[in-house]
Amino acid sequence: MHHGIDPVEARNPRRAILAGYRLRTNYRSVVHEAGAANIEPALGHAVEGVVIEITDSIRQALRRKEGWPVRYREIEVEVKIVDTDEIVDALTYIVTPEYRLPFDLPVTQRYRDLILEGAARFHFRQTYQRRLRRILRPLDAEGLVYHARCRTLDRSEP
Numbered sequence: 001m002h003h004g005i006d007p008v009e010a011r012n013p014r015r016a017i018l019a020g021y022r023l024r025t026n027y028r029s030v031v032h033e034a035g036a037a038n039i040e041p042a043l044g045h046a047v048e049g050v051v052i053e054i055t056d057s058i059r060q061a062l063r064r065k066e067g068w069p070v071r072y073r074e075i076e077v078e079v080k081i082v083d084t085d086e087i088v089d090a091l092t093y094i095v096t097p098e099y100r101l102p103f104d105l106p107v108t109q110r111y112r113d114l115i116l117e118g119a120a121r122f123h124f125r126q127t128y129q130r131r132l133r134r135i136l137r138p139l140d141a142e143g144l145v146y147h148a149r150c151r152t153l154d155r156s157e158p
Contacts, residue, residue, distance in 0.1 A: 010058060015122045016051040016079040016090065023047050023135055026101040027071070034139045035105030037115070038095040048124045051079055051090050059091075066093045106139040 022045035025035035039047055054062070066072040072093040079090045115136060119129050 011053040013050050013052045013122070015082040015124070016049055016088075017082060018047045018049060018077055018079050018090075018092070019045075021045060021047045021077075023132070025104045025107055025135065025137075027095040027099055028101065028105055032108050032111060034111065035107045035137075036111070037107075038100065039092065040094065040100075048119070048128045049079070050118065050122050051081070051088065062093070068093065069096075071096060071099050104135070104137075106137040109138050112136040112138055 018039070020041060020043060021039045022042035024038045024040055026040075027036045027038045028034070029036040062068075063074075068074060073096050074091055075094055077090055077092055078087050080087055116129070116132060119132055124132075
């Protein structure tokens with residue numbers, strides 16, 4: 001179990017593409033004290049990912065993990081399954097406006113590795129994997145995160 005989610009209950013993982021969105025790290029995870037993934041609408045962009053079939057218990061665990069409905073909200077999107085070109089409805093999470101930052105934050109090395117390993121495992125396009133490496137900037141050694149206005153967010157900030 002990971003975050004209360006039993007991977008056995010997640011079935012039929014398939015590589016998928018979500019058109020019209022882009023990946024951001026404009027959410028500050030309280031747990032990791034660093035950036036975390038978010039998607040946002042963006043014409044001409046696409047997010048590669050994995051779609052899975054989930055049970056109600058997994059959905060409830062995901063809601064708890066993602067801070068639903070306060071920090072993240074659920075949205076229904078259409079994704080294209082790469083292997084079949086089939087269009088399917090999928091559920092995903094996006095950061096609520098109250099918690100969405102106007103800038104991207106670095107992520108922990110562990111979080112970065114988890115996403116990059118998944119991208120390699122599911123054979124995301126090499127160009128997308130390179131883009132992920134650029135987007136998922138690792139947190140610096142001191143644990144400080146800076147944004148464009150040079151305001152420091154440190155570990156003591158809520």
